[in-house]
Amino acid sequence: MELPNSAEKHLGRAIAALASDRFEHALFEWLHRCFEIDNTTMLAYFQNRVPEIMFTHAIERKVHEKLFSDYVPGAYLLDPFHALHVENAPPGLYRLKDIAPDQFQRNEYYAAYYQRTTLVDEMAYVAYPAEGVSVQICLGRDKSSGQRFSARDVQKAERIAPIVCGLIEQQWSGLQSTGDYRNEDLAGHLITALEQEHGIALSPRQAEVALLILRGHSSVSIGLRLGISPQTVKVFRKQLYRRCGISSQAELFSLLIPLLSIPDTV
Incomplete structure (x- = not known):
């Protein structure tokens, strides 16, 4: 296999750095010589606690500006890459445009968090080093290059x-x-928190629909996931908005995201 730019040498360094605090940087250096990367995030997802960030690198500071203040406390629960962990997706490489929900770029999580990172393309290696743990090596292109990954990349x-x-x-x-x-546990937590904080009582189905809306699923996509018709989804959406006293997804996001920003949410 041909690897450009002395990549073999850097792969050897990464292997030699295993089990040391030099590994993350050595891994980044190897990957960076295989293809152009604007930013990198190495993190672990767990079953019952917030993610652990092991390494970050970016040319554009906005990429990680809200990582610890917004993403780690709770916004990660809406991330398509976290969904890979939840679904126990097979190890391998995943590209955001291939795994994102059908209306991801039109949802409030994308507008309020993801778009602010200036990312224009992202892919991630996913592996499972221990039971209940997935580690993802996220590689991105952002406004510093303004270029998506090529087919060759x-x-x-x-x-x-x-x-x-x-x-x-x-x-x-x-x-x-x-x-x-x-x-289901996350939906249950949301129901309890919403009742305690705002006196709003949601049904389990309304809470499930709320989370799927925030993740960027359309009524058709939600219906397929829940085994109900798109028209039934629209009924639940109307009930949800009426129950919460809101009229837009932006208001739903503002209402619910603080309730997901609680450590050990599930």
């Missing part, structure tokens, strides 16, 4: 995916997670 990234996933499994095998994550 993606092809190279896919070719080295087994190597990256193998390194992840070795480096972070000591991470631990207990309990289980279920969207």
Whole structure:
């Protein structure tokens, strides 16, 4: 396999750095020599606690500006890449445009958080070094280059995916997670928090629909996931908005995102 720009040498350094605090940077240096990367985020998702950030690098400061203040406390629960963890997706490479819900770029999470990062393209390696733990190496293009990953970039990234996933499994095998994550539990938490904070009582189905709306699913997509018709979804949406005293997704986001920003939400 041809790897450009002395990538083999940097792969060797990454392997040599396993089990040391030099590994994350060595891994980044290798990947950066395989194809152009504007930013990198290495993080672990768990079943019952907020993500752990292991490494970040970006040319554009806005990429990680809200990472610890907004994303880690709760916004991660709306991220398509976190959904890969929840769904226990097979190890490998995933590109955001292939996994995002059908109305992701029209939802409030995208407008309020993701768009502010200036990211124009993103892909991530996903692997499972321990039970209940997924580690993702997220690679992005942002306004510093303004360019999406090319077909050749993606092809190279896919070719080295087994190597990256193998390194992840070795480096972070000591991470631990207990309990289980279920969207039903998150919906239950939301129901309780909304009642306590605002005196608003939602049904379990209304809470499920609310979360799917915030993640960027259309009525058709929500219906497919919940096994109900799009028209029934629209009825639940109207009931939800009326119950909350709101009239837009932006208001729904503003109402609910603080309630997801509670440590150990599930």
